[in-house]
Amino acid sequence: MNIPYTVEERPDSGLANGKLGIWLFLASEVMLFGALFSTYIILRTGATEWPHGELSVPLGAINTVILISSSVTMVMAWASLKMHDWGKQRLYLILTFVLAGIFLVNKYFEYSDHLTRGEGPAHSTFLAIYFTLTGLHGLHIVGGMIVMAYLLGPGAKLWKHNPDQFTNRIEYTGLYWHFVDLVWIFLFPILYLL
Amino acid sequence: MEKTATPGAHVHEHPHEHHEELGFWRKYVFSTDHKVIGIQYAITGLLFLLFGFGLMMMMRWQLAYPGKPIPLIGLWLGQSRAANGIMLPEFYNQLGAMHGTIMVFLGVVPLAVGGFGNFVMPLQIGAPDMAFPKINMMSYWVYFIGGVVMLASFFPTTGAAQSGWTSYAPLSIITSTSGQTYWLVGMIFLITSSLLGSINFITTIVQLRAKGLSYMRLPFFVWAQLVTSFLLLLAFPPLEAAGILQLMDKVAGTSFFLPSGLIISGKPLAVAGQGNPLLWQHLFWFLAHPEVYVLILPAMGIVAEIIANNTRKPLWGYKALVYSVVFLGFMSFIVWAHHMFMTGMGTTMSAFFQTTTMIISIPSVVILTALLLSLWGASIRFTTPMLFALAFLPMFGIGGLTGLPLGLAPSDIHLHDTYYVIGHFHYVVAPGTIFALFAGVYYWFPKATGRRMNDLLGKIHFWGSLVAINLVFAPMFIQGMAGMNRRMYDGGAMYQYNAPVLHWNVVQGYAAWTLGLFQLFFIVNFVMSIKWGKAVDKNPWEATTLEWSAPSPPGHGNFLTEPIVYRAPYEYSVPGAAKDFSPQFEPEKA
């Protein structure tokens, strides 16, 4: 039994199933992070005092640069596949994976810096929302890395017998990854700068 | 343009599948077939409904006879729950919180959406399966795990969650039981399951409709499921976020929802503070209000299908129904704080929410009216599903109307947190949605099993349940208007002003236990009919929608030939036609 429009697009919607599916998933993610942003706004406007300068702006800025670059390499991976350049795609995908890893390493340094000084989430409302927002974001990075590892590893076999479906999967992973980047684009100024 | 695979055609060309016959586990347990998954959801949902009902029957004993040992099972419950068989207040609160949680999240929605949606929707749109069958399977098992976690919460000595299904902070956080933590973890699983399901439903409806099945030819059941899925997709994530925040408050010592200066039993709470309890309420109700439309919309869809079929005429106002259900979906996102009128909000926002709440009643009334008008001039067949579907109309009417004074702040001041509220929402969900779900079971059982359920047992189930359920919930309006608060483990006996209405607790107790007895007729009927029900063929109800063109039960891939749709969904009694129904899937005679 074959599910139609797994790879080719349905004429009236112009979409393949996975494209609609991933966008719907991202819509739900907007609402998930939205609730946390709403939490931030309500807690901050209701607070008598709000800390400044507790986070390292340079480290945050570097991480922003890293994530934006990983977004570029991710979209380049997809573009390479559209040009049937398998090798370039793998290179860009590995680059994306590595950049994501570096982001997480930086986050590890940031977290341990606070935690070793006894400044955990319980320390203040600011740190509570900081750890929760960046922690959830970090989990999403890990999730993305797992998917990339799959597409670099066992999932790569799909290119042999259904290259279009594999290309779609890279595209959908890219969409997810750009969303993760997008969340950080807002997180960085809100948590580190304002 | 690449040749698109047509549903059914593949099965037609290759009657024996490429892959080998699946083993027992892949076929019946870890199946990716939407029909198996739908049945799994339905059976699990029905079992949870029964369990949640059992919890309530115990509560009803305590309310009718406060302080008396519970018969039969009292001593078996253990000293931490019922000292010498007498229910402890903490246990009463656990029963209350878990009854609500289980009925809403583990019972009704999995049955209405996971069960009926999964089984019927792909068949009604002519699809071979869901768009993402593996994700479908995953959504069931994640739900299952969530259910296990919720049930497990009863076992630690401190007991299950006991701060209401609404888990308001700070009480839910400061109550020193691990049950609330289990609740939060369980909710995260359930919400994840729901999100996976809603992505699947929307994609399937948009992408896998059969040839000729335009949006305005969709059965109303499918429209209801589509809107429901959007509600689940967008409204559940904030509760997932809130659950994570409350989990952190409980486990990591944060104070998202704990204000500064909170003193408990004379001691200040050692947290950073600066949190906001109302933040929890906003995030919770942002989901929980659309959730009630998730509870009612599939039910309306089921009732619509059954009414059309058993009146032998098209539904009145199909376009009005569709526009109403879509408008209802939009509005449901901006009414939630009518659950919070008493939290100290100012008059501007109160006016905003009252206005949106009044506006949202309009599409509900349009839908109910359209279904009612569909009966006019009809040739009604009083089959068992039709009895339940007909009863839904006035029951939902009562439920809906009693909601109006709650949606207006001045009257809500008197009625908030009283039994009036409990009466209102149970009328919509119990003789409302659950009756519609029973109707759906009787209606689609033949499609799923190839056998009918027994009609006499069905009618006894119906009449007994209808009488008993009204006796359970109607007195609650009286009690509520007298001021009887909800969630009181002694049934309100501690307050003098409740004295005139206390006797209703006894009436409601017996009505609830009677209601339980009548469910036996359903359970026995259901189980026996699987093996010994009268065998039926494809279309025993002489219905018009696509699912009735597939075999009963449908095989892998659903349809023997590619389904094509030629007309609107409810073409009954077409003038000049040979039969009194013109199915969507039958071509015009040349």
Place this chain on the structure above:
Amino acid sequence: MSSDPAGVRASIRKYVMIGAALLMFTVITVAVNAVHLAVPLAITVALIIAIMKGSMVAAVFMHLSNEKKWIYGALLLTIGGFLVLLFVPLFTLMDTTGTHVPAIGGGAPPPGH
């Protein structure tokens, strides 16, 4: 899907340019922060820049600028829900119309309130 090599190569140029623009805006954001503006202004500027960056990622990297109706529709609905979630609870909590707001340090409401 545009699968002709020339079309994809043009897209690649666009991706690199947008990437550079994003990095530039990041630098601007950090620089603006160093100029200590008044809080409301600082928030406004930071959000404007973030929205611009976000729009570039969405429109170009996520190809949203030439996506299909269903995607737009779902996203529009989502943005609406997002804005409601962000602002309505805040308005509700901040709305003290008709209630007595005590002076700093507490104080009994005047008679009749």
